[in-house]
Amino acid sequence: MIVAIDGPSGTGKSSTSKAVAAQLGLSYLDTGAQYRAITWWMLSNGVDVSDQEAIAAAADKPSIVSGTDPRQPAISADGLDAAGPIRTQEVTAAVSAVSAVPEVRTRITELQRAIAAEAGGGIVVEGRDIGTTVLPGADLKVFLTASPEARAARRSGELKTTEGKPVTDLAATQQALTARDKADSSRKASPLKKAEDAVEVDTTELTLEQVIECVVTLVEKAAARKAEAEPVEEAAR
Numbered sequence: 664m665i666v667a668i669d670g671p672s673g674t675g676k677s678s679t680s681k682a683v684a685a686q687l688g689l690s691y692l693d694t695g696a697q698y699r700a701i702t703w704w705m706l707s708n709g710v711d712v713s714d715q716e717a718i719a720a721a722a723d724k725p726s727i728v729s730g731t732d733p734r735q736p737a738i739s740a741d742g743l744d745a746a747g748p749i750r751t752q753e754v755t756a757a758v759s760a761v762s763a764v765p766e767v768r769t770r771i772t773e774l775q776r777a778i779a780a781e782a783g784g785g786i787v788v789e790g791r792d793i794g795t796t797v798l799p800g801a802d803l804k805v806f807l808t809a810s811p812e813a814r815a816a817r818r819s820g821e822l823k824t825t826e827g828k829p830v831t832d833l834a835a836t837q838q839a840l841t842a843r844d845k846a847d848s849s850r851k852a853s854p855l856k857k858a859e860d861a862v863e864v865d866t867t868e869l870t871l872e873q874v875i876e877c878v879v880t881l882v883e884k885a886a887a888r889k890a891e892a893e894p895v896e897e898a899a900r
């Protein structure tokens with residue numbers, strides 16, 4: 664069972680995906696964390712993140728390792744725990760420029776497909792291009808949306824400055840979030856986009872619990888469809 668959950672920033676992809684995976688006993692992959700980890704590695708290793716050629720040349724250098732336990736998602740770059748540093752404002756501000764570089768996307772997409780292929784019991788993969796590019800054959804594709812105001816309110820206070828202080832400016836948070844969505848949607852390589860066959864869920868007026876319940880129901884229905892379809896496919900071979 665492969666579930667792809669995409670959508671803009673702050674729509675609830677990570678919270679929903681982790682909870683759905685934990686509830687249904689599936690693995691979980693946060694692909695944004697992988698792009699953040701490679702960005703953090705570049706910033707930490709003197710790569711000029713305003714220079715596309717420098718980013719491309721460094722794309723295959725770090726080892727990026729993701730854990731797939733939804734209750735304990737882990738991410739490391741060259742063996743260093745990246746879970747904390749990837750959430751800083753510095754990384755958030757640079758990640759769209761790094762993730763737009765085709766060499767970075769090729770590298771990270773290969774990692775994502777390998778992890779999904781190894782997840783025997785099924786996996787929930789969340790990001791921006793999972794349903795369109797990374798796993799176009801997913802059994803279920805969900806595209807989460809929410810108004811920019813709701814997303815900024817959710818995010819504000821959660822982000823940290825490089826000094827570790829919380830970011831509390833709502834207007835600035837909304838502006839940064841909208842700018843990141845624009846960059847992610849307008850890049851040439853695998854932009855943020857709803858797959859044609861994705862189910863869109865507007866979470867603006869929903870609690871997180873309601874979104875989780877909605878997605879669990881969608882996964883259960885997709886699993887039932889898959890179970891019904893498989894014996895037919897088997898007989899046809």
Ligand SMILES: Nc1ncnc2c1ncn2[C@@H]1O[C@H](COP(=O)(O)OP(=O)(O)OP(=O)(O)O)[C@@H](O)[C@H]1O
Binds near residue numbers: 676679695821871
């Ligand atoms: N439906 C909801 N109602 C209220 N708060 C929510 C809802 N969904 C998520 N949240 C909260 O919003 C914040 C952002 O959620 P989350 O990190 O899951 O979003 P995301 O889409 O993964 O964002 P990003 O792409 O930036 O990583 C979290 O603090 C989360 O608890």
Ligand SMILES: Nc1ccn([C@@H]2O[C@H](COP(=O)(O)O)[C@@H](O)[C@H]2O)c(=O)n1
Binds near residue numbers: 672789791847
């Ligand atoms: N499939 C994906 C996932 C993420 N990105 C890029 O990473 C950034 C951070 O993602 P978060 O979910 O952690 O906020 C995001 O802004 C994208 O630039 C991507 O390109 N493809």
